[in-house]
Amino acid sequence: MSEYYLFQDTKKCIGCHTCVVACKSYKNLPQGPKISQIITVGPRIVGGLPKAAYTFMPCFHCENPWCVAACPTGAMQKRTPDGIVSVDPELCVGCKTCMSACPWGAPQWNPETGKVVKCDYCMDRIDQGLKPVCVTVCTTQCLNFGRANELPAVRRERYAQAMAALE
Amino acid sequence: MKEEVFSLCFMCSVRCPIQVTTEQGQVRFIEGNPHVAGMEGSLCARGAAGKAFLNDGQRLQTPLIRTGPRGSGEWREASWDEALDYVADRLKDIMAQHGSRSLILGERTQLSTHVSKTFVKALGSPNHFTHDALCKGSVNTACRSLFGYTDAQMGMDYSNTRHLVLYGRNFFEAVEVKQVRAFMKALDKGAKLTYIDPRVTVTATKAHRYWMIRPGTDLALNYALIHVILKEGLYDKEYVERWVLGMAELEAFVEPYTPTWAEEETGIPAEEIVEFAREVSREKPSVIFHFGYRGANHTNEIHLRRSIMILNTLMGSVEAKGGFFFKKGPGEVEAKPARKLTEQSFPEIRDPRFDKVGTPDFPLPDPNHGVAQRLPRAIMDEDPYPFKALIAYRFDPLMSIADTTLTKKALEKLDLVVAIEVNYSDTAWYADVILPESTYLERTDSIQQANGLKPQMFLRRKTVEPRYDTRSGPMILKELGERLGIGEYFPYENMDDLVRWQLEPTGFTLDDFEAKGFVAYTSQQIFWDRKDGLRFKTPSGKIEFVSSLLEDAGFPSFPPYEPVPHPPEHHFRLTTGRVALHTHVSTQNNPYLNELCSENVLWIHTDPAEVLGIQDGAWVDVSSSRGSGRVQARVTELIHPEAVFMLHGFGHEAERAERCHRKGLSDAMLQENVSDEIGGSPALHHTFVTVTPAEEKMA
Numbered sequence: 090m091s092e093y094y095l096f097q098d099t100k101k102c103i104g105c106h107t108c109v110v111a112c113k114s115y116k117n118l119p120q121g122p123k124i125s126q127i128i129t130v131g132p133r134i135v136g137g138l139p140k141a142a143y144t145f146m147p148c149f150h151c152e153n154p155w156c157v158a159a160c161p162t163g164a165m166q167k168r169t170p171d172g173i174v175s176v177d178p179e180l181c182v183g184c185k186t187c188m189s190a191c192p193w194g195a196p197q198w199n200p201e202t203g204k205v206v207k208c209d210y211c212m213d214r215i216d217q218g219l220k221p222v223c224v225t226v227c228t229t230q231c232l233n234f235g236r237a238n239e240l241p242a243v244r245r246e247r248y249a250q251a252m253a254a255l256e
Numbered sequence: 257m258k259e260e261v262f263s264l265c266f267m268c269s270v271r272c273p274i275q276v277t278t279e280q281g282q283v284r285f286i287e288g289n290p291h292v293a294g295m296e297g298s299l300c301a302r303g304a305a306g307k308a309f310l311n312d313g314q315r316l317q318t319p320l321i322r323t324g325p326r327g328s329g330e331w332r333e334a335s336w337d338e339a340l341d342y343v344a345d346r347l348k349d350i351m352a353q354h355g356s357r358s359l360i361l362g363e364r365t366q367l368s369t370h371v372s373k374t375f376v377k378a379l380g381s382p383n384h385f386t387h388d389a390l391c392k393g394s395v396n397t398a399c400r401s402l403f404g405y406t407d408a409q410m411g412m413d414y415s416n417t418r419h420l421v422l423y424g425r426n427f428f429e430a431v432e433v434k435q436v437r438a439f440m441k442a443l444d445k446g447a448k449l450t451y452i453d454p455r456v457t458v459t460a461t462k463a464h465r466y467w468m469i470r471p472g473t474d475l476a477l478n479y480a481l482i483h484v485i486l487k488e489g490l491y492d493k494e495y496v497e498r499w500v501l502g503m504a505e506l507e508a509f510v511e512p513y514t515p516t517w518a519e520e521e522t523g524i525p526a527e528e529i530v531e532f533a534r535e536v537s538r539e540k541p542s543v544i545f546h547f548g549y550r551g552a553n554h555t556n557e558i559h560l561r562r563s564i565m566i567l568n569t570l571m572g573s574v575e576a577k578g579g580f581f582f583k584k585g586p587g588e589v590e591a592k593p594a595r596k597l598t599e600q601s602f603p604e605i606r607d608p609r610f611d612k613v614g615t616p617d618f619p620l621p622d623p624n625h626g627v628a629q630r631l632p633r634a635i636m637d638e639d640p641y642p643f644k645a646l647i648a649y650r651f652d653p654l655m656s657i658a659d660t661t662l663t664k665k666a667l668e669k670l671d672l673v674v675a676i677e678v679n680y681s682d683t684a685w686y687a688d689v690i691l692p693e694s695t696y697l698e699r700t701d702s703i704q705q706a707n708g709l710k711p712q713m714f715l716r717r718k719t720v721e722p723r724y725d726t727r728s729g730p731m732i733l734k735e736l737g738e739r740l741g742i743g744e745y746f747p748y749e750n751m752d753d754l755v756r757w758q759l760e761p762t763g764f765t766l767d768d769f770e771a772k773g774f775v776a777y778t779s780q781q782i783f784w785d786r787k788d789g790l791r792f793k794t795p796s797g798k799i800e801f802v803s804s805l806l807e808d809a810g811f812p813s814f815p816p817y818e819p820v821p822h823p824p825e826h827h828f829r830l831t832t833g834r835v836a837l838h839t840h841v842s843t844q845n846n847p848y849l850n851e852l853c854s855e856n857v858l859w860i861h862t863d864p865a866e867v868l869g870i871q872d873g874a875w876v877d878v879s880s881s882r883g884s885g886r887v888q889a890r891v892t893e894l895i896h897p898e899a900v901f902m903l904h905g906f907g908h909e910a911e912r913a914e915r916c917h918r919k920g921l922s923d924a925m926l927q928e929n930v931s932d933e934i935g936g937s938p939a940l941h942h943t944f945v946t947v948t949p950a951e952e953k954m955a
Binding site for chain 1: 288296298847
C-alpha cells in the first residue's frame with residue numbers, strides 16, 4: 090500500500106457524490122470515466138429502520154499493484170517513496186491491460202484521449218501539501234486523508250462515546 | 257499565473273462561500289471558502305460542478321431574437337445594442353398603450369433582486385415577484401403570524417441541537433453545506449434525528465426514527481403531539497407563560513386530537529406518538545422541529561407550518577441554543593447594512609399587484625415576493641387588468657409553476673416575453689428575446705447581507721472574464737433602464753461601482769473583502785435574553801398562537817382539522833422532491849450532474865404496482881386532470897402506497913439543452929395549479945394521478 094490512507098467514515102457519508110463530481114472536474118474528464126465512485130447499496134429496512142450504505146471507491150494504491158505489473162509500456166507506475174500508483178499519459182497506449190488486471194475496477198477509460206485514467210490521490214496537490222480534491226470538498230468531511238498511522242481514531246472515539254455511561 | 261478569489265456559489269440559492277483557484281484566466285478548482293467556519297473546503301455536488309457549467313457550450317452565449325413562431329427554436333444572434341433596443345422599443349409601445357402596470361418581472365430571488373425591483377418600480381409597475389412563494393410562501397406567512405418575522409429572518413442552531421425533527425425536509429439531499437456539516441457534528445455528539453416522510457430518502461437512512469406517514473397528514477400528527485405535550489405538561493412552562501398569547505385557545509382546540517385519532521389519520525401508532533412527545537420534550541429547549549425548506553404541498557399548508565412552530569414554542573426552542581434563533585442584523589451592534597437601490601424614492605404606484613397580494617382578495621402573503629403561481633390566471637383572465645409583457649429573470653414559469661399547459665397558454669397571450677437567463681430554460685426557449693447573463697463565476701454581484709448569530713457581509717467576485725458574449729443582470733437592467741428613460745435610478749457604471757455605492761454607509765470597503773471574502777460586524781454570537789429580551793414583531797409583542805395577522809384578515813387561527821381524503825381507486829397522490837445532484841429546474845443539463853442523474857423515474861409501492869401489473873423498470877403512463885406523460889417505474893416498498901413520487905425538474909423541452917431535452921417527465925405538467933389561499937404556497941401534492949402500464953418508451 091501507499092503510505093497514505095484515505096479513510097471514509099461511512100457513518101457520516103450521505104452519498105451526495107460531491108467527491109465524484111469534484112474529481113471529474115479537477116481531472117477535466119468527459120462523460121464516462123469515474124476515477125472515484127460512490128456505490129449505494131440499499132436502502133433496505135433493517136430492524137424497522139431504512140438503512141443504506143454509501144461506499145466510496147477510488148483506487149487502493151496496492152502494495153503490489155497488478156495494474157503496474159500488467160502494463161506493457163511502463164505507463165502504470167508506483168512512485169517512490171510514497172507508493173502512489175498513477176498512469177503516465179505519455180506512455181499509455183490505451184491497451185486496457187491494467188483495466189483487466191485490477192480486481193477493483195479502478196483504472197477507467199477516457200474516450201476523449203483513448204487512454205486510461207485513474208486516481209493518483211491528486212499527486213500535484215499532495216506535493217503542494219494539499220489533500221486530494223475529493224477529501225477537500227467532501228460535504229460532511231467523511232473523507233479523511235493522511236499517513237496511515239496518523240489518522241484520527243474516529244470509530245474508536247465514537248464507540249467509546251456511545252458506550253460511556255457517565256450519566 | 258495562479259490566483260485565488262473568494263466568491264459565492266450560485267449553483268443553488270444557498271450561496272455558499274467559495275474559494276476559486278484560477279490559472280491563466282481559467283477556473284482550475286472550486287472549493288468551500290477555507291476561512292468560513294463550517295465551510296472549510298466543503299462543497300456540494302452542484303457546487304463542484306460549477307466549472308462544468310462555466311465551460312458548457314450548451315448554455316446561452318449571445319443575445320438571441322426569435323425569428324420563427326414561439327417555441328420553434330428559430331433564433332438569430334443579435335448584438336447587445338440590437339437586442340436591448342428591440343426590448344426597449346417593444347416595452348415603450350406596450351407601456352404607452354396599456355400602462356406600465358402591464359409589465360411583470362418575475363425572478364428567482366438573488367443578490368441583485370434590489371436592482372430588478374428598482375427597474376420595475378421606476379417604470380411605475382407594481383408587478384415584481386420572486387419564485388419564493390412557490391417554495392415557501394406559507395412558511396413565510398406562518399412565521400409572521402406567530403412571531404412577526406419571516407422564516408428567512410430565522411435560523412437554526414444545528415450544531416448544538418439534541419433532536420432534529422424533519423417533516424419531509426430532505427436534509428441530506430436538498431443540501432445546504434454548512435447546515436449539513438453542523439448537524440453532522442451534533443449527530444456525532446449524540447443528537448437524535450426523527451424523519452417523517454411518505455418516502456424513504458437518504459435522510460431517512462440516517463434517522464433514529466422514521467415514520468412513513470400517510471401523505472398530507474403531518475398536521476394531524478402535530479395536533480396529536482401538541483395534545484400529548486399539553487396534557488402531560490411536557491412544555492417549557494416558564495417560556496410559554498412569559499411569551500405566548502392564546503395558550504388556553506390552543507388547549508381547547510387540540511382536546512379532540514388524541515394520538516388514537518391521529519393513528520387513524522396518519523397511520524402512525526398512537527403509542528409511538530406519545531413516546532416521541534415524551535422523548536423530544538426531555539431535550540427542550542435544544543430541539544428543532546424544522547419548519548421546512550419547501551413548504552408547498554397542501555391547501556392547508558399555513559396551518560401545518562404554524563403547528564410546527566407552535567411545537568417549537570412549546571419546547572421553548574425559539575431563540576435558544578440548539579433551537580431556533582432570530583437572525584441578527586448590523587443594527588444589533590449599532591452598525592449599518594449595505595444600501596439597496598430600492599431605498600431611492602419612486603413614483604407612487606396605486607395599481608394592485610397582478611397576484612392581488614395585499615388586497616382583501618389575498619391579504620396575507622408577503623408582498624416582497626408576491627405569489628408566482630397566480631401569474632397564469634392573472635394573464636388569462638386579465639384580472640385585475642390586462643398584462644402584456646413578462647421579463648423572466650432566471651425564473652422558468654413553464655417548469656416551475658404547476659400546470660404547464662395553462663402557463664403556456666398565458667404566455668401565448670402576451671405581446672412580449674423576455675428571458676434574462678444563463679441556461680436554455682424552457683421559458684427562454686419560448687421567449688421572444690433572450691438576454692444572456694454571465695454565470696456567477698464571471699460576474700461581481702451585489703453585497704450579500706448575511707444576518708445571523710453574527711451579522712456579516714459576503715461578496716460574489718468575478719473570478720474569470722465571461723467566456724461568451726454575456727453580461728451581469730444589474731448591467732442589463734441598467735442599460736434597458738437608460739433606454740426607457742429611468743437611467744438615473746442606476747447610479748453605477750460597472751458592478752464594482754454598484755458595490756462601492758452599497759457599502760458607503762457601512763464603513764467597510766471593497767478591499768476589506770480581499771482577505772477572506774467576507775467581513776464581520778462582530779465576533780460574538782448574539783442571543784437575546786429569553787427572559788426579557790425577545791423582540792417579537794407581532795402587535796402584542798408575544799408569540800401569537802391566536803394570531804392578529806390571521807384573525808384581522810378574517811381567518812381563524814385554529815380551523816377544525818379536515819381529514820385528508822384517500823385517493824380514489826387506482827389513483828395516487830403525486831408527490832415531488834429533490835436530489836443532491838440537481839437544483840430545481842436549472843442544472844439538469846450540466847455535463848457532470850446529468851451524467852450522474854439524467855432522468856427521473858416514478859416511485860410506486862409494490863402492492864398497487866402488482867395490482868396494476870407494473871414491474872420495476874417498466875414504462876408507465878402517468879395521467880392527471882392536467883396532462884399525461886411516460887416515464888419508467890421504480891417499484892419499491894420504500895414509498896407509502898397512497899403516493900407516487902417523481903423528482904422535480906425533468907422533462908425539459910428546450911432543444912439546445914441537448915443532454916436533458918425530453919429526458920424524464922415534468923411534474924409541473926401534471927400538477928394542478930392549486931394554492932393555500934391564505935398562506936400563499938402552491939399545493940404541489942394536491943394532484944391525483946393514475947398510473948398505467950405502457951408498451952414502450954415513446955409516447
